[in-house]
Amino acid sequence: MTSETRQGQGNGLVGAFLERRYRVDSVIARGGMSTVYRGLDTRLERPVALKVMDGRYSGDRSFVDRFEREARAAAKLHHNDVVAVYDQGVDHGADGDHVFLVMELVEGCTLRDLIMDRGGKLPLAMALSVMQPVLSALAAAHRAGMVHRDVKPENVLIGNDGSVKVADFGLVRAAAEAGTTSGSIILGTVAYLSPEQVTTGAADARTDVYAAGIVLYELLTGRPPYVGDTAMSVAYQHVNEDVPSPAQTSPEVPPAIDALVLRATRRDPEQRPADAGAFLAELEQARTDLGIEPVAVPVPASEARTALMPPVADPPTEQFPTVRAQPTRIEQVPPAQPPRQHTRALARPATDDYHAAPPPGAGVDPQRRRGRRRGAMWALVVLVVAALVGGAAFWLGFGTSVAVPKVVGVSEQQAVQSLEGAGLSANVSRENDNDVPEGIVLSSNPSEGSQVRSGGSVDVVVSLGKPAVPQIEAGITVAEAENLIRNAKLQPQQDSSNSRYDRNVPEGRVIGVDPAPGTRVNLNSEVSLIVSKGPPPVQVPDVRGMSREDAFTTLSNAGFDPYDAGQQFDGDIDAGKVVSTNPAIGTEVKLVGKPRIGVIVSNAVPVPSLNGMKVTEAQAQVAQLGLQLSVQALFQRDDMVILGQYPLPGSRVQPGSAIHVTAF
Structure with a gap:
């Protein structure tokens, strides 16, 4: 679909002002639940993206x-890799x-566009x-207690500057928990x-x-792991089959990434990484081990545009007994045009039946398959209608509703x-x-005064008060300490000026934090990490003039490993006594392990007294x-006697020096 066609759809709001502040300029794209417009915040004079939800949601109070x-x-998600919500x-x-x-306007394309431009895989x-950055964005959301629920290439935006951002946090949850869907809808x-x-x-x-x-599987292989005739057949495979190895399709994928x-x-779920932060840590470690450097993420020249929704029209999200998927056979999808994935709602069958039933279309000829599909569809339609009729009868004839009492502002017990x-x-x-103090109710859903069926439940959010700086055990890694601080809804900071020496905590490990653990601070407050510089440095002791043995003992007692470094x-x-060390005496040396200190001894020879000797x-004596x-x-003559000498007795000379004597 061309850009002109795309912008011609759903333009009823173009030129309007939302809440007398946001001017609607043009349609960017349409999605299953919304239409996205380019707009202008007239108060701040900045361009924005306006995501206007489908009209069927507007009248649903629970959705709103x-x-x-x-x-x-x-x-509240302030992260470089998340599309900001204003x-x-x-x-x-x-x-x-x-x-x-109202969202940040990202100029560029979606990850789906990049996949298509690259022929199916990256x-x-x-x-x-x-x-x-995708996992970094999800990790930030998970630390904040949020779940995206609809991660896909269409919700990953690539800016013209090479930035990668994730969009649409929480929208699927809002629709899923509204009155427009039910517990039997996926x-x-x-x-x-x-x-x-x-x-x-x-x-x-x-x-x-x-x-x-x-998504990573698709980026590496050029296709999702499962395809099928219907959405339900694809969902069946997710439940009953293990995702195949990417290396089976793309042998060049390294074993660590595979x-x-x-x-x-x-x-x-228990066998997956616990959250996106853990997934990200494993991916970065694998990339480091493989020596793969980060590269710039390009925007296809032909796709340079504002990317906030898929560039083709998405059908409205509806409830279907089964949903037709993209082309059945993978060869029907040209490598350069992978199918766009849309957010859909489909009926979820009973778990036991779902595990037992074969995927639609398996082992039957096309005529029988179509017949069975039509029969199954009509049977499911009948069941859905019966359930709706029965539910309405219960609600109107037997059920009762009550108003939600006031709970906000009172204690949890009240x-x-x-x-x-x-x-x-x-x-x-x-x-x-x-x-709000700890133990006091912050909010309820449904809110006060809403009608709820008797016996139903109400979501109550209770305040924990201001977060407390977590307990940080001395000696843990910086990454571990940062995770603990982020999990406490605070922001870790590391300043080299706060680092200090510590004899017990290894260099690079955490000594403590400031403010101290247990201190109550505002959400997202900064907590400084105090990082160890290792044991304080020790001066090389003065061993000059000592014998070699005494010098070695002194250096060993100071925590060093002495060795002979020559003469x-x-x-x-005198000869055999210490002249100097390497590093030099007085140098400050960090006691990491046992630093080696070279010991240099004197080779000076004391001049003996030769006067009066033959x-x-x-x-014979000086030769020795x-x-x-x-x-x-x-x-x-052989019996001459020495009357004088130079150098004088007691002087120190280099080995091999000559002693001059006068004899008679």
Whole structure:
């Protein structure tokens, strides 16, 4: 679909002002749940992206409430790899209400566009360079207690500057928990659904890990691991089959990356990395081990545009017994045009039946397959209609509804008692808050006064008060300490000026934090890490003039490892005594292990007294000392006696020096 066609759709709001502030300029794209417009914040004079939700959601109060909560949570995600959320609101126009989100405008394309431009798959270095910011964004969300639920290439935006950002945090959850869907509906993109989403609808950080693993699989191989005639047949494979090895399709994929993809896409969530942060750490370690340097992520020249939604129109999200997927056989999809994945809602069958049933289309001829498919579809339609009729009958004929009592601002115990007194139960969760004291209710969903069926439940969020600086055990790594601090909803900071020496904590490990553990501080406050520089340096002791043995003992007692470093002449120090060390005496040396210290001894020879000795005796003595005898006499005779000498007795000379004597 061309850009002109794309921008011609859904232009009813073009030229309008949302809440008298945001001017709607042009359509960027349409999605399954919304239309995205380029707009202008007239108050701040900055371009923005305006995501306006489909009209069927605007009248659903439960959706609007959930949408506002998810938008507020997303707005707290201040991360370079997350598309920033600036504002949210509901514009009450003459043509109806418009629920909208104001977001950062990203000029560029989607990851799907890049995949298509590259012929279906990316080079390994580029694939890893894309996944690093994707996982970094998801890790930030997981630390904040958020789950994306719809990770796919269409929700990964690539800016013209090479930045990679993840969009649409919380929108699927808002739609899934609204009155437009039910517990029997799967909402998401079938190619990336985790097994637990298909069977139970459950989603946590490991659900995003699974979807990110599928995305990485697709980047490496050029296709998702599962395709099928229907969305349900693809979902069946997620539940009943292990994701195949990427190396089977692309043998050039290194074993470490291959194993990482398989670990991230295990059917059992317990066997996956615990969250995106753990996935990211493993990916970065694998990339380091393989020596793969990060590369720039390009924007295809033909696709340079504003990328906030898939560039083709997405069908509205609807409820289907089964959903037609993209072309059945993989050869029907040209490598350069992989299918775009849309967020869809589909009926989730009973878990036991789902595991037992074969995938649609397996082992039957096309005619029988079509017949069975039509029969199964009509049977499911009948069941859905019967369930709706039965539910309506119960609600109108037998069910009763009660108003949610006031619980915000009271203690948790009072809130639970009030709800139980109204015939309701409380689902309690907790989160930190700078202003509300610990134990006081922050919010409820549904809100006060909303009608809830008797016996139903109400989500209650209880304040934990200001977060406390966590306990940091001395000696842990910087990465471990940073994770603990982030998990406490605080921001770790490392300043070299705070580093100090410590005899017990190895260099590079954490000594402590400032403020001290247990201190209550505001959310996202900075906590400084105090990092060890290792033991304080020790001066090389003064061993000059000592014997070699005494010097070695002194250096060993100071924590050093002495060794012989040769000899050197020194006219002031006798032979065998220490002249100097290497490093030099007085140098400060860090005691990492046992630093080696070279010991240099004197080779000076003391000059003996030769006066009165016969020349022959003197010659024998100085020869033993490695010296020479130079004799001056009028007559050379064997029995000559030495009358004088130079150098004088007691002087120190270098080995081989001559001693000059006068004999008679």
